[in-house]
Amino acid sequence: MLREITIGQYYPADSVIHKLDPRVKLAGTLVFLVSLFAFASVEAYLLATLALAAVIRASKVPLRFMLKGLKAIFILLLFTVAFNLFLTRGTPILHFWIFTVTKEGVKTAVFMAIRLVYLIIGSSVMTLTTTPNNLTDGLEKALSPLRRIRVPVHEIAMIMSIALRFIPILLEETDKIMKAQIARGADFESGNLIRRVRNMIPLLVPLFVSAFRRANDLAMAMEARGYHGGEGRTKMRPLVYARRDKLAYSAMLLYLIAMFFVNRIGFFAGLIQW
């Protein structure tokens, strides 16, 4: 049952977006997210929608996979909308019992909702089209200037990729220990919250012990294969920008400029509208 959980929701497909350098995708996601917060107008959001739709189309990932991520934030979305709707001061348009809905409230609520939804879809595009390993590689390379201020960038990336490799193994182990403890009469499913948490102890203790043993073994195996940190290491898949990556960067720049202008126009249009 636990094995069905997957972290890193890569969707394999043969598309331009999949082939892009992970650094480009990281930058692209960042640009998109920033643009959502920097330019808040109907026109800007229309443009953002167009851009997002184009990227999703190009990625060949079915839309329902993108929308899956929204389930996780549904409650958050609900709260955000409700709070913005009822707690924003301004011109009242609706009033019942102790709640007042204002024009401004509706506006911020809608904008907030769009922002959140786009934020999730935007980052889903990245995680769905990039393998976790590729992503860590991209992060390592993108953050490598931080090495100068003694941030252990290589080590962090290595930790991330090892964690990704061991997630399924530890999940399987959890499953095994759970079954073993259930066979011995452990109960993981009944009782109140506190009891349930306490019942987890016979699961967590062996899991931790085994995780440490694995870590010890793995460290030894890595040393035996000559691992001695990032220095003097070569890469079998070094990240090199191709032409399409440069094009993607140009597209990003164009998008930002377009957003800027559309937002200016939107500003005046918005004045008339509201």
Next chain:
Amino acid sequence: MGIIKASRLAFDYLKTDEEGKVESKSRAIDDVDLDVEEGDFVAILGHNGSGKSTLAKHINAILLPSEGTLYVDGKDTRDESKLWEIRQTAGMVFQNPDNQIIGTIVDEDVGFGPENMGVPQQEIWRRVEDSLKKVGMWEYRSHSPNKLSGGQKQRVAIAGVVAMRPKCIVLDEPTAMLDPNGRKEVIRTVRELNRQEHVTVLLITHYMEEVIEADKVIVMDQGKVVMQGTPREVFSHVEELKGYRLDVPQATLVAHELKRAGLPLPDGILSNEELVRELEKI
């Protein structure tokens, strides 16, 4: 001098108290002399706690001798400046296949060793292809290791070591966690590497069937080397082996019992075929 040469090698596991003072010592290997020639297939046998794994970890310089010396390809393992050379000369495969695979994709894992050595990119790919083909796992190069069987994982681990182009491979109970099929796969791979690539192999195991084809068998007990010789020589001492809590191959045991019952059979019969042949002669 052979590729691995130990003289009077000893190692103590230290037990320390909270302040780091040594509370007690336990000698894991004691006064071991070893001389392995390049290209040999040497099997080290021993019961749990006989010191065989400790010895294996010395060859890769993961552990350093407390007393005595160990030379790998003419390099003293205590010489820290030669550490990475030694680890490249003597590759090591461990027992648990899951705990030694680092990469999330098969080819990535095989490339890990060469990457650490600073091998240029094109050469890494050549080596990855070459070593995966040698262990028969090339078709699985873009698979996730989590989806492979135990024997396949262990073959990937062997490929990862082979990609470092070692002169010697030390395998520390590589088949202990595998099913019989996986065990056969791994042993066949190791034997091929030894025969075709002339890689020196040190196989540590407690499965007797795996050592029959070795050039030399070393039996360890309580940290000491107690028997040494060809499989035939070693397995002709059935009673002595039993004393070290080791099982002999079934055919050897049957032959031994038959001989005690009065049949004129030679000592040290290793395989079923051999036993049948000898019995037909009678």
